[in-house]
Amino acid sequence: MxxxxxxxxxxxxxxxxxxxxxxxxxxxxxxxxxxxxxxxxxxxxxxxxxxxxxxxxxxxxxxxxxxxxxxxxxxxxxxxxxxxxxxxxxxxxxxxxxxxxxxxxxxxxxxxxxxxxxRLNLHGKIGCMLSILGSTVMVIHAPAEAEVTNLNTLSHMLLEPAFITYGVIVVIISLVLIFYYGPKYGKTNILIYIAICSMIGSLSVMACKGLGLSLKQTFGGDNQLTNLLTWFLLASLVACVTVQMNYLNRALDIFNTSIVTPIYYVFFTTFVISASAILYKEWELMTPKDIIGTLSGFLTIVFGIFLLHAFKDVNFSLSSLPTFMRREEPKETHLVNGSTTSLLQDPPSEEEVVR
Structure with a gap:
């Protein structure tokens, strides 16, 4: 190369x-x-x-x-x-x-x-904003992408051990989720289907970028339609997008859209950045400031997802906030036969007073 x-x-x-x-x-x-x-x-x-x-x-x-x-x-x-x-x-x-x-x-x-x-409760709105903030911080501090000038160079990069390892791990985990965890927990755990979409989606983006490079070379006069890598990338793109759309539709059908969308965005963005960084080796050029920014963004995402998912069934909004913050007033009491009785309760009966 x-x-x-x-x-x-x-x-x-x-x-x-x-x-x-x-x-x-x-x-x-x-x-x-x-x-x-x-x-x-x-x-x-x-x-x-x-x-x-x-x-x-x-x-x-x-x-x-x-x-x-x-x-x-x-x-x-x-x-x-x-x-x-x-x-x-x-x-x-x-x-x-x-x-x-x-x-x-x-x-x-x-x-x-x-x-x-x-409806999205207050916890969900805060979690959504934190997820967006964390994703933005990660993107801003992510390493810049190396520009590949031809398909031959990309073919060598695709055969690098690091990217092959990433691809194999993604495929194995996706297959386990599809055939084992999906049928058991897919209808109750929102992360199952979204994880499949995001991991396979990261491979589809890499295939799409490679296919775009092939078309750019072809339109520039260097025909790549006879290159087997072009057709491999096209087949990979079709297969990955098919799986991605299938499980995204399942997630949208089962779970609340306002929850699916931000979680999917966060997961998809994270995996795409990771796949691109591994393929183009941009992490080697990261500065300490970018490393701290990336880690901070990731932790913000994790906390945002926790708020979004853990409290999705809690009925809590800004309008109900004064009720939660109001301090309960002590009840006035009066003494009946040496015992304390609340004024807000019904008065004791004669039999209770005699006893």
Whole structure:
């Protein structure tokens, strides 16, 4: 592998460059991406609710949603969102575009409250915000990605022991979750299906980036359609996306959308960053500040998920906060035959007084 095929990673500037027009175009595309992606979760959930009235539900392994136009509307909404997100990177710095992806969680939560009548208590809202904050901190302090210039270089990187180990571990854990833990605990534990989506999703993103590199070379005059790696990446992408969408639909069908969306975003972002870091070896160039930032972001995510999941059934909101904070007033008492009796209780009967 020629060292000139890889451009050393370097961080993008925090502020916009001289071309302010490109900056605002990228910002607009990133915001549109979050709207379409956030809306896709709600639209697909709406379709799954409609289909739950008849036939086998997605949570039970049914695929009737493939015949429902509303589900396909959500699917294409997700596709549009990802397309806008990809285009945004061509105009604005990655340090701006990537953290904005967290806004899709807020879009989904707001739309769920209006269109799905799903309520998120105060603990959930705080957990959601902490998860978004932690994810943003992790993305900001994540190592920059090395630029690979051709598919031949990528093929050598894919065969590195570290990435092969990661891929094997992801596949084994996913298979265990799919065939053992999924049937037993998938309907009661939200993390089962989301973990499958996120881990397999990290491989689908790596395949998608590799396929994009192949197409870029092909359009540049270096035909890669005869390269077996191109077709391997395409087959891997189709297989991973199929599994990813299947178990995401199951999670959306069973659990509250306002809970599925932020947890899925956090897990998916974490695994994608990890897979990209292993493949491109960016962690070797991290500064102590970035290491501390990454660890802090991860701990914030963990705490946010705990608040979001552990207290999801507690009926607690800002309007009920004064009731919880109000100190209970002591009850006045009076003495009856040497004993203390509350004034708020019924007076004792004559027989009780005689006794």
């Amino acid at each position: 020629n060292s000139t095929d890889i451009v050393a990673p370097s961080r993008m500037p925090r502020e916009a460059d001289g071309n302010s027009t490109n900056f605002y175009i990228g910002l607009t595309l990133a915001i549109l991406s979050t709207i379409f992606i956030g809306a896709s979760f709600v639209i697909k959930k709406k379709a799954l609710i409609k289909l739950s009235q008849y036939g086998t539900r997605a949570g039970e392994g049914g695929y009737g949603y493939l015949k429902e136009w509303l589900w396909w509307a959500g699917f294409f909404s997700l596709g549009f969102g990802e397309t806008f997100n990809f285009a945004a990177y061509a105009f604005a710095p990655a340090t701006l575009v990537t953290p904005l992806g967290a806004l899709s969680v807020l879009v989904s939560a707001v739309m769920s409250s209006y269109f799905l009548r799903e």
